[in-house]
Amino acid sequence: MSQTVDYIVVGAGSAGCVLANRLSEDGRHSVCLLEAGPPDRYPWIHIPIGYGKTMFHKQVNWGFYTDPDPNMLNRRIYWPRGRTLGGSSAINGLIYVRGQREDYDHWAALGNPGWGWDDCLPYFRKLEHNDLGAGPTRGTGGPLNATSIDRRHPLVDAFVAAGQALGLPRQTDFNSGDQEGVGYYQLTTRNGWRCSTAVAYLRPARRRANLRVETDAHTTGILFEGKRAVGVRYTQHGQPYILRARREVILCAGALQSPQLLQLSGIGPAPLLQELGVPVVHALPGVGENLQDHLQIRLIYEVAKPITTNDQLRTLTGKARMGLEWLLLRKGPLAIGINQGAMFCRALPHESATPDTQFHFSTLSADMAGGMVHPFSGCTYSVCQLRPASRGTVHIRSTDPFEPPSMQPNYLSAELDRRCTIAAVRYARRVAQTEPMRALMRREFRPGDDVRSDDEILHFCREYGATIFHPSGTAKMGPAADPLAVVDARLRVHGIGGLRVVDCSVMPTLVSGNTNVPVVMMAERAADLIREDARRETHHADVAAPMAAAA
Structure with missing residues (x-):
């Protein structure tokens, strides 16, 4: 198999499955989707009430624990996260909620143009098939079902x-x-089955020749040439591999593991990286900060x-x-x-x-x-x-990519x-x-x-008190002037070429509700941003080539 593709998507969760579908659908670009967990063959994933069976399942659930939280009587809080195709959308509570208009308008007011409610609404409508029927804020015919009880x-x-x-x-x-x-509530179910993003987005795309899906493939680091991401290292069945990206590496590993991977790769708070002996590729103090949860x-x-x-x-x-x-x-x-x-x-x-x-x-x-x-x-x-106004952190403990990071919610x-x-x-x-x-x-x-x-x-x-499974904010979207911003409004990592983050970690503030549908919306919009940038780069290259030849 080719070890070079156009786009590498790390994490086959709520965002990764969407991007794998959208970036491969026109057949022009090759995409490789890397998922650390197994295929979604465990039967209880697909039965809606199976949430109870997957909550502690060691193969399809990362089963993280926070650090002892001094605000919670020093308890370590259990944080389940999906570890299979579909990610947390394969094990979540199925709730179909977008949040409030004001959540997204607040994102835009923080210096993120294009993320206000009116900007996001077309993507919310695009992604859904709502059994209440089409309307000014509802869509039909999209991949993800909104099913009434x-x-x-x-x-x-x-x-x-x-x-x-x-x-x-x-x-x-x-x-x-x-x-x-x-x-x-409305639920992400379809005809009595769970409708994860693996079902809604990835399954229809699996037969495409330009889409490659690797399961049991744990990404351990990002490769750089100067200040540009050019590929990743990953381990599969005990064997190390290198995969290179002609265009972009896109992190969709979630609010805990996307910042972990950035820090392991040398992007993050310089004092933390230096303390652990990680060479600093680019100092970004906001990586792993701004953690929020319900x-x-x-x-x-x-x-x-x-x-x-x-x-x-x-x-x-x-x-x-x-x-x-x-x-x-x-x-x-x-x-x-x-x-x-x-x-x-x-x-x-x-x-x-x-x-x-x-x-x-x-x-x-x-x-x-x-x-x-x-x-x-x-x-x-x-x-x-x-x-919530409380803010926590996600920090690597060592250079071992298989060791869970320190997670301190500060509830x-x-x-x-x-x-x-x-x-x-x-x-x-x-x-x-x-x-x-x-x-x-x-x-x-x-x-x-x-x-x-x-x-x-x-x-x-x-x-x-316990998590309701919505950790967010650890790779904050914001302008370069924001000292804690990690990505810009096009979800590109500040100061690094060829690298984006698309998952809950980029939310500058937590949405007012469940996070699965907002992340699907963000991935739909990110796919358009990525394709726009690709067309712009191709156009610039086409213009530059004859000028260089003439010179």
């Missing part, structure tokens, strides 16, 4: 009605740019009626009924996943102009996401602050985050105590009625 559940209906009683509007579409409201706080209630998914999973009959419903009809709990109820609200109504808190309401309960369900009828009110280190999270817990309790929800709640299992004061609630959040 067509089966109502009495608990979720009560949750929605309680939200309306508290003054929230009923929503069927949370993706118009204005999220505030309550309703059922902190999930899970309130668990015992339900007064046996109508929860806990009840179905506790008996062989219940499991068999669920399995048969999916096998025969592609419907039921296995086709929906875990979280159904959506709410975007303002826990700090006098401070927040737009929703500052997101609910994921689930008809089951467990000690942690993906864990064993409780031996009682249970439901979960998961709340998270949408725009709840900002005073705003502590106030908003306490307020979100109190809001969840209001929902639970509002009819018709109140009649279905037998007791608050966690945190429990004895946790009442702000200090007690904050301690509960520190003791039980």
